[in-house]
Amino acid sequence: MLIRITLIILITLFSNISFSQAFFRIKADFSIKAKGFNGKSQLTMGKVYYDKTIKKIVYKIKYPEKSDWVSVDTNMYHIVNNKVTSRKSLPAIVEFTIFHIALSGNLSNYGLDKSPFTISKVQQSKGMVITTWDPPQLYSKIYGRIIVSNKNKKLYGIIFFSPDGMILRKQFFKKYQNINGFSFPSEVLQISYNESKESYELSSFKNIIINDMNEDYIYDYYIKK
Amino acid sequence: MKKVLLITGVLILFITNSLFANDADLFEYDESKINTELNELNELENYVNNNQGITLSEMLNNKNSLVTNMALDMSFCLSDDTPMGIPSFCWGCFFGPVGVLMVWAFTDRSKKQTTDAFWGCAISTPIYVVLGIGGQFLWNWY
Structure with missing residues (x-):
């Protein structure tokens, strides 16, 4: 009996370890449909590539215009015909993108357990487990609380607040796909708030491929400066 | 005594439920409103999927009504940080x-x-x- 229990524990442990290490690459067709506060619309379509060991997000854009976007650290490079045409600083690093967090197996709390935020409240309501994360005291004047909801143990929504308690944006993770044991939302909806105005951004992912061993040169995109 | 306990219990349940409901309500949104707002872009997406390789500039040159009738955000070309x-x-x-x-x-x-x-x-x-x-x-x- 003891041997059986030990075996079950060992199998569970090793399967967890192997699952957490198994997923390292994601490739997908994506589209981003956005309607801004000014009522203007934007459609972006293409393919996205990410390898969590290389930490470069590569967007091969086919629409509106053929070009590449590469996100490294806090920089986003716009590349046309292998030449960098512009560079922009980003507020977030690649480790806090959905691709990295999902591949690392931390999507259920959006990687907040690896951040300085701490849980202040957990509640269950309307079929959701809702967790409130508070920023560290030191940064409480810069960051507000974050509320995360899970449905069926999967991340459903995140709400970001300003330090004075105003809702800045909401994100919803919908239509999960299971690709060889890897769970990833087909749609991510973001609603941002600015005074009484709302802006929307719907990101869709399809033809998701995990651990693609082709196109290494795209995952490790060389940026010729 | 039993009645008082029962009423207190019901009240506590009601209050906690209503408190919990507040945060849960924040996760509700008007899906039909968003679908309406993004409807033009859905049509454009279908068009691009059915016309592989087409770009916005080509559509503008051809005066395609899908883009000429839309208030387009042209800020996809970033300007460098200086x-x-x-x-x-x-x-x-x-x-x-x-x-x-x-x-x-x-x-x-x-x-x-x-x-x-x-x-x-x-x-x-x-x-x-x-x-x-x-x-x-x-x-x-x-």
């Missing part, structure tokens, strides 16, 4: 080689921005030289 938001040309123009060096370092060695700063420096240097010589000449003359 030190303190000041154009690279001005950095070169006012701070000379130091400005060029600052732009080179700050823009992560962006060729375009460094070239802009260099041109600022190249154009301003003769002006400074002429002003310097002219100033010296005027100083000596008076």
Whole structure:
């Protein structure tokens, strides 16, 4: 009996370890449909590539215009015909993108357990487990609380607040796909708030491929400066 | 006594439920409103999928009503970050080689921005030289 229990524990442990290490690459067709506060619309379509060991997000854009976007650290490079045409600083690093967090197996709390935020409240309501994360005291004047909801143990929504308690944006993770044991939302909806105005951004992912061993040169995109 | 306990229990349940409901309600949104707002973009997406390789500029050239009737956000072409938001040309123009060096370092060695700063420096240097010589000449003359 003891041997059986030990075996079950060992199998569970090793399967967890192997699952957490198994997923390292994601490739997908994506589209981003956005309607801004000014009522203007934007459609972006293409393919996205990410390898969590290389930490470069590569967007091969086919629409509106053929070009590449590469996100490294806090920089986003716009590349046309292998030449960098512009560079922009980003507020977030690649480790806090959905691709990295999902591949690392931390999507259920959006990687907040690896951040300085701490849980202040957990509640269950309307079929959701809702967790409130508070920023560290030191940064409480810069960051507000974050509320995360899970449905069926999967991340459903995140709400970001300003330090004075105003809702800045909401994100919803919908239509999960299971690709060889890897769970990833087909749609991510973001609603941002600015005074009484709302802006929307719907990101869709399809033809998701995990651990693609082709196109290494795209995952490790060389940026010729 | 039983009644009081029962009422208190019901009240506590009601209060906690209503408190919990507040945060849960925050996760509700008007899906039909969002679908309506993004409807034009859904049509455009279908069109692009059915016409592989088509770009926005081609659609604009062809006066495709899907894009000509839409208020388009054309900000997909980013402008470079420059030190303190000041154009690279001005950095070169006012701070000379130091400005060029600052732009080179700050823009992560962006060729375009460094070239802009260099041109600022190249154009301003003769002006400074002429002003310097002219100033010296005027100083000596008076």
